[in-house]
Amino acid sequence: MPFEGWDVVVTGGTGALGAAVVGALVQAGAACTVPWLHENEAERFPYRENKRVKLVGPVDLADEEAVNRLFGGVPALWASVHIAGGFAMSPVAKTGKGQLMQQIDINLVSCFLCCAAAVNAIGRTGQGGRIVNVSSRPALEWRIGAGMAAYTATKAAVAALTVALSEEVAKDGILVNAVAPSIMDTPANRAAMPKANYDFWPKVEEVAATILFLASPENKVTRGAVVPVYGKS
Secondary structure, eight states: OTTTTOEEEEETTTSHHHHHHHHHHHHTTOEEEEEOSSHHHHHTOTTTTOTTEEEEOSOOTTOHHHHHHHHHTOSSEEEEEEOOOOOOOBOGGGOOHHHHHHHIIIIIIHHHHHHHHHHHHHHHHTSOEEEEEEOOHHHHSGGGGTTBHHHHHHHHHHHHHHHHHHHHHGGGTEEEEEEEEOSOBOHHHHHHOTTSOGGGSOBHHHHHHHHHHHHSTTOOSOOSOEEEEOTTO
16 A cells, blocks of 8 residues: 555545545545535535545635645645646637636646645655646647637646646655646536547546556656546547
């Protein structure tokens, strides 16, 4: 059990991908701290009664003080997985500053603040650790971001942050990577695209497996990677 005895923070842990990651981490021996913003997220979370899971909330991940309190309460942080974010489909001509700033806050600012807090928390253990961010396919393939430019730009910023941070903290034994999923097979995505071929979409458990490896002690050399997790799509 490669995570036995270690704490892992999973932001966005109450969502479809997040729950898959938390489930896999718990099975691998981790103690997971999972922040939530809206109470209904915590209520429907399938691992809320698990003894290895600590739900904390409400936490606004775009609030620096709230993020620092969250990470300050984790005693032996090994890894931090940053899944929290949000999607918005809107052409540039119809996207106001308010909508843009919302995407910046929920995708980039939240990830940046959690990365900073994770670096400090991992540093306190003196044993190194791992950070895994979640970008997106449009962040790597900009042309498919047409019609969702604000989302694409903020997720591209997450990818850039990942690579820059990986260089900054490698000397401290902290390996930083990201995954870039395409459309994943979730109930919400199926409802939004009922005519799609779901067989082509990556399953959340499959994406979670990649995240788990990058976050694990078994990953000894991979850093600065933004790993495409596209499945057959």
